[in-house]
Amino acid sequence: MKRTPHLLAIQSHVVFGHAGNSAAVFPMQRVGVNVWPLNTVQFSNHTQYGQWAGEVLAPEQIPALVEGIAAIGELGHCDAVLSGYLGSAAQGRAILRGVARIKATNPNALYLCDPVMGHPEKGCIVPQEVSDFLLDEAAAVADFLCPNQLELDSFCGRQPQSLLDCLAMARSLLARGPKAVLVKHLSYPGKPAESFEMLLVTGNGNWHLRRPLLAFPRQPVGVGDLTSGLFLARVLLGDSLVAAFEFTASAVHEVLLETQACSSYELQLVRAQDRIAHPRVRFEAVPINM
Numbered sequence: 456m457k458r459t460p461h462l463l464a465i466q467s468h469v470v471f472g473h474a475g476n477s478a479a480v481f482p483m484q485r486v487g488v489n490v491w492p493l494n495t496v497q498f499s500n501h502t503q504y505g506q507w508a509g510e511v512l513a514p515e516q517i518p519a520l521v522e523g524i525a526a527i528g529e530l531g532h533c534d535a536v537l538s539g540y541l542g543s544a545a546q547g548r549a550i551l552r553g554v555a556r557i558k559a560t561n562p563n564a565l566y567l568c569d570p571v572m573g574h575p576e577k578g579c580i581v582p583q584e585v586s587d588f589l590l591d592e593a594a595a596v597a598d599f600l601c602p603n604q605l606e607l608d609s610f611c612g613r614q615p616q617s618l619l620d621c622l623a624m625a626r627s628l629l630a631r632g633p634k635a636v637l638v639k640h641l642s643y644p645g646k647p648a649e650s651f652e653m654l655l656v657t658g659n660g661n662w663h664l665r666r667p668l669l670a671f672p673r674q675p676v677g678v679g680d681l682t683s684g685l686f687l688a689r690v691l692l693g694d695s696l697v698a699a700f701e702f703t704a705s706a707v708h709e710v711l712l713e714t715q716a717c718s719s720y721e722l723q724l725v726r727a728q729d730r731i732a733h734p735r736v737r738f739e740a741v742p743i744n745m
Contacts, residue, residue: 462483464539465517466571467539469497474677479684481725483687483690486601495511505507532565536554537684547593570577570606572589594610601637601679601683607625616644618743625654638653655698657696660740662740666704672720685731697740706732709727710727712736
């Protein structure tokens with residue numbers, strides 16, 4: 456029997472709704488990955504509601520929890536680390552210590568950094584120290600980097616003028632160390648208003664993917680977290696990077712279709728679970744050259 460992959464997911468958690476680990480853990484489990492959630496914050500709900508309760512995990516708890524797993528002899532079974540929303544730069548550095556500990560135990564372990572800074576329409580939502588940490592430290596360690604357009608702009612210090620400019624910006628991040636960069640949400644002058652677009656760039660090529668942009672009274676939160684989690688999960692399950700990219704776009708679209716049908720602000724992960732595992736609609740990634 457083929458071994459089930461194991462993944463340590465270090466990001467935020469909300470008690471109600473879906474953001475951070477609350478958006479990513481169940482879908483990753485549903486496609487066949489054993490997830491170990493480590494929550495950087497525990498809030499009552501995501502912050503776009505405008506009010507919430509909860510607390511941030513002390514940074515020193517992150518490596519302590521990793522060492523706890525090591526103490527029972529299980530750390531070598533960790534195949535990947537996923538990091539997302541950070542409450543502080545100190546948390547981020549604690550995560551990198553955990554990543555280094557895991558890679559020392561399992562040199563084949565992967566690290567995907569979702570550099571959460573904000574959303575193109577919502578602006579930056581993290582302190583400047585967190586943005587600086589992601590730009591200056593995390594990107595150099597990550598195997599995969601998954602920014603949205605705002606985050607890509609922050610990494611590159613400018614805004615794009617075209618799709619090919621987005622591609623050039625994404626490719627420039629490869630020089631910082633990642634094996635691949637997945638841009639989860641493109642925004643550039645001239646982009647068709649009815650489309651949602653993504654990019655995947657690797658040392659071997661570039662791929663562009665377009666799917667319909669679904670309308671919502673308020674855009675659901677957690678879509679980026681879902682995207683990063685599913686992409687990493689599919690890579691661990693043996694997909695090529697391009698196949699994982701295509702699967703992820705298709706599965707996320709299925710979740711959004713169900714969410715739209717329910718007129719919901721929160722992602723309908725449970726209702727869409729079979730469609731996450733077996734998307735009915737498939738989108739093709741098209742090679743693109745500069």
